[in-house]
Amino acid sequence: MERLRFATVGSVDDGKSTLIGRLLYDSKSIFEDQLEHIEAVSKRRGDDYVDLSLLTDGLRAEREQGITIDVAYRYFATPKRSFIIADCPGHIQYTRNMITGASNVDLAIVLIDARTGVIEQTRRHSLLVSLLGVPHLVICVNKMDLVDYDQEVFNRIREEFEQFASRLDLQDVTFLPISALAGDNCVTRSTKMDWYEGPTLLHHLENVYTASDDNRIDTRFPVQFVIRPQRADFPDYRGYAGRVAGGVLRVGDEVMVLPSGLTSTITGIDSPTGPLVEATPGQAVTVLLADDLSITRGDMICRPNNRPRASQELEAMLCWMDDTAPLQPGKIYSIKHTTKVARTKITEVLYRLNISTLSRETGVSQLAMNEIGRVTLHTTAPLMFDDYHQNRTTGCFIIVDEATGQTAGAGMLLSPRT
Amino acid sequence: MKTSLDGLIDESVTIIREVAAEFERPVLLFSGGKDSVVMLHLAVRAFAPARIPFPVMHIDTGHNFPEVIEFRDRCVSEMGVQLIVGSVQASIDSGKVADVTGPRASRNPLQTVTLLDSIAEHRFDAVFGGARRDEERARAKERVYSHRDSFGQWDPKNQRPELWGIYNGRHRQGEHFRIFPLSNWTELDIWTFIGEYNIDLPSIYYAHTRPIFKRDNMLMAVTDFLPPDEGSVVEQMQVRFRTVGDATCTAAVLSSASTVEDIIAETAVARVTERGATRADDRMSEAGMEDRKRTGYF
Numbered sequence: 001m002e003r004l005r006f007a008t009v010g011s012v013d014d015g016k017s018t019l020i021g022r023l024l025y026d027s028k029s030i031f032e033d034q035l036e037h038i039e040a041v042s043k044r045r046g047d048d049y050v051d052l053s054l055l056t057d058g059l060r061a062e063r064e065q066g067i068t069i070d071v072a073y074r075y076f077a078t079p080k081r082s083f084i085i086a087d088c089p090g091h092i093q094y095t096r097n098m099i100t101g102a103s104n105v106d107l108a109i110v111l112i113d114a115r116t117g118v119i120e121q122t123r124r125h126s127l128l129v130s131l132l133g134v135p136h137l138v139i140c141v142n143k144m145d146l147v148d149y150d151q152e153v154f155n156r157i158r159e160e161f162e163q164f165a166s167r168l169d170l171q172d173v174t175f176l177p178i179s180a181l182a183g184d185n186c187v188t189r190s191t192k193m194d195w196y197e198g199p200t201l202l203h204h205l206e207n208v209y210t211a212s213d214d215n216r217i218d219t220r221f222p223v224q225f226v227i228r229p230q231r232a233d234f235p236d237y238r239g240y241a242g243r244v245a246g247g248v249l250r251v252g253d254e255v256m257v258l259p260s261g262l263t264s265t266i267t268g269i270d271s272p273t274g275p276l277v278e279a280t281p282g283q284a285v286t287v288l289l290a291d292d293l294s295i296t297r298g299d300m301i302c303r304p305n306n307r308p309r310a311s312q313e314l315e316a317m318l319c320w321m322d323d324t325a326p327l328q329p330g331k332i333y334s335i336k337h338t339t340k341v342a343r344t345k346i347t348e349v350l351y352r353l354n355i356s357t358l359s360r361e362t363g364v365s366q367l368a369m370n371e372i373g374r375v376t377l378h379t380t381a382p383l384m385f386d387d388y389h390q391n392r393t394t395g396c397f398i399i400v401d402e403a404t405g406q407t408a409g410a411g412m413l414l415s416p417r418t
Numbered sequence: 419m420k421t422s423l424d425g426l427i428d429e430s431v432t433i434i435r436e437v438a439a440e441f442e443r444p445v446l447l448f449s450g451g452k453d454s455v456v457m458l459h460l461a462v463r464a465f466a467p468a469r470i471p472f473p474v475m476h477i478d479t480g481h482n483f484p485e486v487i488e489f490r491d492r493c494v495s496e497m498g499v500q501l502i503v504g505s506v507q508a509s510i511d512s513g514k515v516a517d518v519t520g521p522r523a524s525r526n527p528l529q530t531v532t533l534l535d536s537i538a539e540h541r542f543d544a545v546f547g548g549a550r551r552d553e554e555r556a557r558a559k560e561r562v563y564s565h566r567d568s569f570g571q572w573d574p575k576n577q578r579p580e581l582w583g584i585y586n587g588r589h590r591q592g593e594h595f596r597i598f599p600l601s602n603w604t605e606l607d608i609w610t611f612i613g614e615y616n617i618d619l620p621s622i623y624y625a626h627t628r629p630i631f632k633r634d635n636m637l638m639a640v641t642d643f644l645p646p647d648e649g650s651v652v653e654q655m656q657v658r659f660r661t662v663g664d665a666t667c668t669a670a671v672l673s674s675a676s677t678v679e680d681i682i683a684e685t686a687v688a689r690v691t692e693r694g695a696t697r698a699d700d701r702m703s704e705a706g707m708e709d710r711k712r713t714g715y716f
Contacts, residue, residue: 002422003422003425003426031688031689031691032689032690033690033691034691059559059574060708061574069575070559070575070577071559072555073551073552073558073601074558075552075602075604077604084602096579097579099579099581100580100581103581103582104581104582104583224435224439225435225436225465227465227466227468229467229468229469230468230469231467231468231469233467234467234468237467241435243583272427272464272466273424273427273463273615282425282428283424283428284427284428284429284432284435284464297439321579336584337584338584339436339439392582396581396584398581398584398586400586400588405586405588405589406578407578407580407581407586410581
């Protein structure tokens with residue numbers, strides 16, 4: 001059975017929590033004690049209806065303010081697939097938490113209120129989904145019951161969105177007219193929208209094709225840990241443990257180790273569940289080589305004729321996440337990229353992206369919390385990387401403030417502009 | 419063999435290796451409960467054929483089910499890992515905490531002091547815990563690498579962003595991280611793993627008959643540490659435990675499931691969460707877990 005990770009992005013007003021509640025409730029994934037608990041809390045607060053957002057808004061501050069602040073993870077399964085939901089906040093001041101939740105999902109759901117259509121928030125969320133390279137986007141036009149299930153409304157919103165989205169890098173967009181509150185097209189087909197012939201949301205989630213999302217062409221294996229047993233029964237074992245970031249590793253393959261450039265042949269692949277003949281993206285394995293090379297954590301195993309870029313001069317889209325200090329060009333930060341840690345200076349902010357209008361604002365020297373900009377960086381050691389759009393794992397990095405330890409920025413590496 | 423757990427095992431093993439590579443003194447919390455057993459098995463597989471490069475630690479309230487302690491000791495000796503025991507009784511004897519008294523006394527909350535003292539004593543900088551996000555609503559919000567300040571406190575409103583699979587373990591002297599490699603596992607995933615890999619567990623996870631009394635609609639086992647409440651009726655019942663913790667606050671559920679397959683079938687149709695069914699400590703208040711976690715609880 002496959003597992004699908006998806007993010008829901010939005011605020012309570014969009015009906016996001018109701019939608020999650022609907023998926024969980026209709027797939028029988030809400031437990032009685034959870035339902036009793038939120039019923040009791042809703043009643044005590046004098047709510048008119050059971051507030052399903054209490055299921056996911058687990059922190060005291062969130063319950064008090066009635067908003068989602070941080071990502072919550074929820075789990076449910078149908079006979080076809082298991083699902084991990086990253087329930088993300090929608091407010092602009094929690095952009096960093098939204099990015100946290102959406103960074104490693106297969107699919108994102110963005111909700112649009114049928115009464116308001118595409119608004120600033122929709123554009124912002126879609127832009128972030130596009131920047132993060134989420135392979136599949138679902139636009140749920142919600143609250144269709146409040147616009148008389150009108151096809152015209154749905155079509156107009158769809159056109160509006162497509163016009164805006166043509167400027168984004170979205171690979172697969174699906175539009176769904178739903179009512180989370182009434183249950184239309186969430187788990188069961190709506191009887192009130194005969195004009196809609198597509199799948200229900202759950203059917204789409206169960207069937208969306210994700211097997212081709214991984215990069216299976218460019219072999220990338222960042223070495224995480226060297227396994228050398230200090231035991232008499234394994235005197236010569238030396239394995240390189242890590243998680244396959246791209247391509248396929250096979251026993252017998254000739255490989256190159258970077259940065260040394262030395263080559264060898266794979267003689268074996270061990271995994272937590274036993275030996276393998278090949279390893280594919282996402283698998284945590286231990287690679288054994290024919291030759292005794294000097295390989296350490298932070299090195300990259302690839303194929304001799306297909307290497308990542310290696311450079312100390314980098315260009316990236318950077319989202320700033322530190323609420324205590326803005327990004328300061330020239331300041332030294334720590335950078336973590338795959339399994340490698342180095343130090344870096346941001347040399348220049350090329351422009352700041354206005355995440356509501358998509359316009360590029362130049363003449364900016366800093367990035368404040370939640371701001372996104374295109375920057376150049378200089379690192380103390382070469383990073384072995386790919387363009388983020390070619391490979392999310394070898395194309396992403398985080399910036400850490402050395403004094404506070406905070407994760408201050410998240411970046412996506414790009415091919416330098418020529 | 420490809421199974422539904424593949425992605426989860428890969429993720430957990432990657433987290434465990436990353437911690438071993440980046441931290442100086444990790445430790446794995448091991449109670450003998452099913453989640454910590456699965457975590458220990460994953461750690462063994464992460465470093466095989468080398469041994470696990472860190473010890474395991476049990477925070478012992480002294481109020482245990484004997485079957486669990488026997489299992490704990492057998493497990494660590496078979497796996498060849500070093501066991502450290504942090505004793506709540508020792509914390510009481512040294513005057514750090516006062517023992518609890520009264521009809522509903524449980525040493526469960528006292529564990530926090532012993533846990534933090536043990537972490538400080540051994541200068542651990544990374545502490546693996548078996549908590550899962552599907553267990554409880556505050557846990558659903560917690561990062562895989564969860565920062566603790568020098569008081570062991572969790573600040574839920576100021577958690578570090580955690581993106582892609584890149585973890586940031588940078589910390590100052592005296593601070594530490596709680597690491598949750600099983601964050602994305604569900605109760606059903608845990609049992610599926612136990613079944614597929616033939617993992618041994620304490621016997622009380624399977625149906626057995628024992629003296630039980632009812633308290634707040636929960637089925638409490640009569641033990642040396644938990645005499646029946648005054649006026650309650652003690653009955654022989656066929657039960658099993660869905661979670662195993664301190665004997666004074668862990669309840670049983672009625673069950674005839676005597677094999678992993680039975681339990682998987684039972685879990686798949688369960689209508690109550692495991693903590694909801696069995697944990698008196700979570701029933702204290704709406705944000706009981708969040709409040710305890712803030713001060714350093716597991």
